[in-house]
Amino acid sequence: MAKIFIDGEHGTTGLQIRARLGQRNDIELLSLPEAERRNQTLRADYLRAADIAILCLPDEAARAAVKLAQGAPTRIIDSSTAHRIAPDWVYGFGELTKGQKNRIASAQYVANPGCYPTGALALVRPLREAGLLPQDYPVSVHAVSGYTGGGKQLIAQMENSTQEDAIHASHFLYGLSLNHKHVPEITTHGLLAHKPVFTPAVGRFAQGMIVCVPLYLRLLAPKASLHSIHQTLAEHYEGQDIVTLATLEETAGTPRIDAEDYAGSDRMKLYVTGNADAGLVNLVAVLDNLGKGASGAAVQNLDLMLGL
Numbered sequence: 422m423a424k425i426f427i428d429g430e431h432g433t434t435g436l437q438i439r440a441r442l443g444q445r446n447d448i449e450l451l452s453l454p455e456a457e458r459r460n461q462t463l464r465a466d467y468l469r470a471a472d473i474a475i476l477c478l479p480d481e482a483a484r485a486a487v488k489l490a491q492g493a494p495t496r497i498i499d500s501s502t503a504h505r506i507a508p509d510w511v512y513g514f515g516e517l518t519k520g521q522k523n524r525i526a527s528a529q530y531v532a533n534p535g536c537y538p539t540g541a542l543a544l545v546r547p548l549r550e551a552g553l554l555p556q557d558y559p560v561s562v563h564a565v566s567g568y569t570g571g572g573k574q575l576i577a578q579m580e581n582s583t584q585e586d587a588i589h590a591s592h593f594l595y596g597l598s599l600n601h602k603h604v605p606e607i608t609t610h611g612l613l614a615h616k617p618v619f620t621p622a623v624g625r626f627a628q629g630m631i632v633c634v635p636l637y638l639r640l641l642a643p644k645a646s647l648h649s650i651h652q653t654l655a656e657h658y659e660g661q662d663i664v665t666l667a668t669l670e671e672t673a674g675t676p677r678i679d680a681e682d683y684a685g686s687d688r689m690k691l692y693v694t695g696n697a698d699a700g701l702v703n704l705v706a707v708l709d710n711l712g713k714g715a716s717g718a719a720v721q722n723l724d725l726m727l728g729l
């Protein structure tokens with residue numbers, strides 16, 4: 422049986438992966454008690470003994486964990502931002518492009534995507550590959566996330582109103598200098614010539630997320646229309662069960678989209694919304710920041726690496 426070690430098992434993402442793997446009898450989980458979570462000697466032993474280690478750590482700690490495992494045959498899934506555009510790592514978004522699931526299945530090092538990029542890339546990459554979205558299009562990405570996206574620290578700030586740095590807002594914008602840590606992976610894996618304007622926000626709900634990519638039809642390829650955009654995405658996701666696309670008819674009958682629609686799920690739903698007469702489009706992805714945006718994607722990648 423494959424030995425799996427979750428380094429950072431007691432954090433937000435780690436706990437969710439643990440919950441997903443806890444029931445399974447086809448793998449052996451190597452687990453450290455919470456009090457030993459920062460014990461480097463024990464972690465190094467487990468990192469080297471595991472067949473696959475899943476890192477649920479801050480970026481610096483993830484880089485250090487990879488060094489601790491070096492020389493051992495351990496395969497690694499890193500949920501942090503540290504390796505998402507590193508050339509020797511495979512980007513762990515199975516639905517990104519043709520052959521990506523096979524690349525993940527045979528990789529030693531897999532970088533799990535960020536939650537916002539999962540939504541943005543699901544919408545942008547197929548349109549880039551089809552030539553509908555020009556490489557130099559001025560892309561913008563507007564998104565709102567549940568507050569668990571900020572890990573233990575933000576959860577405490579949102580849930581404990583008495584602590585000194587408590588946040589009282591119901592909805593707030595951040596990343597105002599437009600250099601959020603997810604911009605490089607959206608640019609690189611979105612095959613974009615320029616950085617997108619990425620404006621993230623947090624809402625007072627624990628899990629869930631909406632990612633929007635607005636587009637002007639007049640700035641797209643001449644053949645672009647709501648229908649051709651929808652058709653391109655439909656062909657890209659045909660036969661997929663984790664990422665699905667609403668039909669244009671369903672979208673036309675949808676008065677609002679709730680950020681919590683996919684909370685508690687590992688799936689993601691895409692919508693092509695807009696106004697053909699005005700030449701305006703808004704592409705929308707709905708997911709759980711901790712599901713397809715983090716822990717669900719890590720387990721999907723683990724299964725691919727296990728050949729399941």
Ligand SMILES: NC(=O)C1=CN([C@@H]2O[C@H](COP(=O)(O)OP(=O)(O)OC[C@H]3O[C@@H](n4cnc5c(N)ncnc54)[C@H](OP(=O)(O)O)[C@@H]3O)[C@@H](O)[C@H]2O)C=CC1
Binds near residue numbers: 435477480710715
């Ligand atoms: N939350 C989310 O929605 C998403 C998170 N991610 C990424 O997943 C990773 C984990 O994030 P998240 O679970 O939210 O964060 P948390 O802060 O909730 O958990 C991090 C865990 O790592 C432990 N840790 C921190 N530093 C070290 C270290 N040097 N050695 C060993 N253990 C350490 C922490 O222990 P301690 O309690 O002692 O600090 C904690 O248990 C991050 O890289 C994050 O960016 C990715 C996608 C979405």
Ligand SMILES: CC(=O)N[C@@H](CCC(=O)OP(=O)(O)O)C(=O)O
Binds near residue numbers: 502535566570572714
């Ligand atoms: C709401 C919130 O704070 N979200 C996090 C990103 C969550 C995520 O995807 O994390 P990683 O890229 O670190 O893996 C943030 O903006 O920093």
